[in-house]
Amino acid sequence: MTIKNYINGEFHNPIKNNWIDNYCPANGEVYGQLPNSDKTDVEKAYNAAKTAFPMWSQTSLEERSRILIKISELLEANLQRFAEAESKDNGKPISLAKAVDIPRAASNFRFFGNAITQFASESHESIGLKAINYTLRQPIGVVGCISPWNLPLYLFTWKIAPAIAAGNCVIAKPSEVTPMTAYLLGEICNEAGLPKGVLNIVHGLGTTTGQAIIAHEDIKAISFTGGTATGAHIAKVAAPMFKKLSLELGGKNPNIIFADCDYEDMLDTTVRSSFANQGQICLCGSRIFIEDAIYDRFKKDFVTKVKALKVGHPSEHDTNIGALVSKAHLEKVKDYIAIAKEEHAMVLCGGNEVTIKGYENGYYLEPTVIEVKNDECRVNQEEIFGPVVTIMPFKTEEAVLEMANKVKYGLSATLWTNDLKRTMSMSNQLQAGIVWVNTWMLRDLRTPFGGVKASGIGREGGFEALRFFTEAKNVCIKY
Numbered sequence: 001m002t003i004k005n006y007i008n009g010e011f012h013n014p015i016k017n018n019w020i021d022n023y024c025p026a027n028g029e030v031y032g033q034l035p036n037s038d039k040t041d042v043e044k045a046y047n048a049a050k051t052a053f054p055m056w057s058q059t060s061l062e063e064r065s066r067i068l069i070k071i072s073e074l075l076e077a078n079l080q081r082f083a084e085a086e087s088k089d090n091g092k093p094i095s096l097a098k099a100v101d102i103p104r105a106a107s108n109f110r111f112f113g114n115a116i117t118q119f120a121s122e123s124h125e126s127i128g129l130k131a132i133n134y135t136l137r138q139p140i141g142v143v144g145c146i147s148p149w150n151l152p153l154y155l156f157t158w159k160i161a162p163a164i165a166a167g168n169c170v171i172a173k174p175s176e177v178t179p180m181t182a183y184l185l186g187e188i189c190n191e192a193g194l195p196k197g198v199l200n201i202v203h204g205l206g207t208t209t210g211q212a213i214i215a216h217e218d219i220k221a222i223s224f225t226g227g228t229a230t231g232a233h234i235a236k237v238a239a240p241m242f243k244k245l246s247l248e249l250g251g252k253n254p255n256i257i258f259a260d261c262d263y264e265d266m267l268d269t270t271v272r273s274s275f276a277n278q279g280q281i282c283l284c285g286s287r288i289f290i291e292d293a294i295y296d297r298f299k300k301d302f303v304t305k306v307k308a309l310k311v312g313h314p315s316e317h318d319t320n321i322g323a324l325v326s327k328a329h330l331e332k333v334k335d336y337i338a339i340a341k342e343e344h345a346m347v348l349c350g351g352n353e354v355t356i357k358g359y360e361n362g363y364y365l366e367p368t369v370i371e372v373k374n375d376e377c378r379v380n381q382e383e384i385f386g387p388v389v390t391i392m393p394f395k396t397e398e399a400v401l402e403m404a405n406k407v408k409y410g411l412s413a414t415l416w417t418n419d420l421k422r423t424m425s426m427s428n429q430l431q432a433g434i435v436w437v438n439t440w441m442l443r444d445l446r447t448p449f450g451g452v453k454a455s456g457i458g459r460e461g462g463f464e465a466l467r468f469f470t471e472a473k474n475v476c477i478k479y
């Protein structure tokens, strides 16, 4: 399958004819190629976006909304095809792609198609000065959206939908590791009647295609989701050009479990929050802290449940853990398991590669639970981003709060307790952009989404995203 760039509503080969192999994680085989676009392709996309901008920015909200909702409906109508493509490209179980990734991509378009019609601006009467101020929310122009491989279409559309809803034209780059569903999205946009040049999708490596987007002087805002080191690089490149930046970066999220929680609910959700999508979700609770009183019980029950998870081919409907996204990522995760052993942590279950008959070269790893004695060890501090969690007991609220906050990241935190005072007090003090209490990854698209510290700057979601993708201009009229 040859993937092409989607520029000005048409599919193009890369100008310099450079291509990258696309691997299927389930069997380790190359099954297609994608462009490694460079700045000439980005310039072509920029010209298409720039040309489309005056018309698109003046298109009525009703019309923009209608097109976004049409894209959403077409994604829903193509659920099976998109879910199969996502699963094959990424290694995630087809059941997950079908229940979560593709429906959420459709929801992103529907949500922002509706939200833009409700996005009101402010006005302020300057009493005593005989003046009135009103704020215009104007689209920025041509904006860049760069996304990672873990939730490919889900996160790609989480940026594109608000950007175009707000009247911008977009140059978007999906991860080179998982380009397939972004490629298929181009056809859907054409079918939905999205005008040419409003969305342009360029494929390629971060260091070539991504770099050309972030370094382009006239791309005035970058919405990025990916690793913290890449985020820091983008911030450096963008700063002298005063680009607007939204950076959604890595995480090492605490999952804090008190003895007074609803135990069974906590246990099932903790298995999910640890290993969903092979643990490759920035929100996974990879550091589990358990109150002393229930530590031994939790350890036994959790390990039993984790051992029962089925590692299998992503296309099989009873697979719980599919393939990791790439060989390089598999090696990185295995290195961390080796580091844990060097640090004298105890691997309670998992830790080994899994060979699946017929797919011997696929990137499969057992879900792994590591008991650590010291919260400052590397596996407890560094983002592993795979099916690996640590567990550790705690005695007091103060002690667990200190450990939870003692990492460079601050994306999300999960708290299991039925004590109201503790809920309020800990939620206030946890250094995270999102705190879930007695649940995990329950998402309401109106809420602000993002992290603090090395997990990023800016917020996505709801009107926060529409604020990011617009410039506020105050007009003051004296009467």
Ligand code: NAD
Pocket: 146, 147, 148, 149, 150, 151, 155, 173, 174, 175, 176, 204, 205, 206, 207, 209, 210, 211, 214, 225, 226, 227, 228, 230, 231, 233, 234, 248, 249, 250, 251, 281, 282, 383, 385, 411, 451, 455, 456
């Ligand atoms: P990555 O940073 O390697 O790549 C992300 C994207 O950036 C890719 O499209 C890549 O090609 C591009 N890129 C790489 N170098 C670039 C450069 N110099 N200039 C411009 N673009 C460049 O991240 P990844 O490995 O694809 O994704 C995993 C990371 O993403 C993890 O750290 C994870 O926590 C994070 N993540 C964060 C969130 C969040 O919402 N905070 C969500 C999902 C994933």
